[in-house]
Amino acid sequence: MTDDLLDLDAATLRSRLVAALADDGNLTEEVWRAAFEDVPRHVFVPYFYRPGPEGQRRISSDDPDQRKEWITAVYEDRALVTHLIDGNTASASSQPSVMAAMLQALEVKDGMNVLEIGTGTGYNAALLAHRLGDANVTTVDVDEEIVTAAEQRLSRAGYWPAVITADGASLRPTPGRFDRIIATCQIPRIPVDWFGDLSDNGFILAPIGAGVARIHRTTATTGSGRFLPGAAFFMPLRARGDSGIVRRPALPDTPARTTDLPVETIADNAFRFVASLAVPGITWQYDLDDAGKPVSARLWTADGSIADVRADGTVAEGGRLPPWSALENAHRFFVGHERPARDRFGLTVDQDGQRPWLDTPDNLF
Structure with missing residues (x-):
């Protein structure tokens, strides 16, 4: 398959994916539909890993025998494992329908500045740059190897947001610089310092546990907000040198x-x-x-x-x-409480911690 044929095949598959996302109600805004139509996911996922009987199997665009399997999977609505550490999943390209839901939930307007925590492949940063322009997007990842590869892929696709190697959980605040912060990795707790980076009316959109929370800034060190209705499962936020894998401790010897x-x-x-x-x-x-x-x-x-x-x-x-x-x-x-839905739950975050609640912030869970 030549590069011209690959691009033609990818464009056809991409259009089908976008149509499916729209038909399922996951992609409803024209500006984001245009981004998913134009940004080539295959550029950002030149290979991925699939579990096999002998461990993770690499599926690559460089292998002629795998190219059809690779390009087909890239334009399906599925998450794809893209980076391993010691054989364990360390980074992935998120499921497009989940990405679309989160990007639309950002509620961005022209001229807004967005900080992305978790560059990964660079695909989400490219979608943001398509919508807002390169100058209004900053993306951060802890792994220099991941950042370097993402920057190269972004450039190849025609996008040049600011790409930074840093620990997203311990970024030094840049007061009021960003209108939105979006995390594309699961975080156990929202760092209080992130509120200092936000404009007065800004908010954080982040996977917390098995959901996505939209936490509005209330002061430079506090925030509160609700979860989105849909489920979401992301790779955990990693510190520098950390695989993100929490090893199982010894089984307890306490009485059952x-x-x-x-x-x-x-x-x-x-x-x-x-x-x-x-x-x-x-x-x-x-x-x-x-x-x-x-x-x-x-x-x-x-x-x-x-x-x-x-x-x-x-x-x-x-x-x-x-x-x-x-x-x-x-x-x-x-x-x-009769099995309440996700969007009835919320979080309040301040320097004392993170407190989940049901329906109202005073009804702590």
């Missing part, structure tokens, strides 16, 4: 107790969102029966807290904040 929360509850996506608020940064590992239902599980957090939920209906826990106990409390709240 009976639990009234069935282990299969963790497969309930609606509750998984609430669980991600109750125990920020939780990691799951579970065993399935022949019907695909969880029968036992291990859950842990970065501070070393862990729960071993067993098939006999008992659980053993260890650490500073036993996670299964927190989930039992969260589930009682969830059921007691």
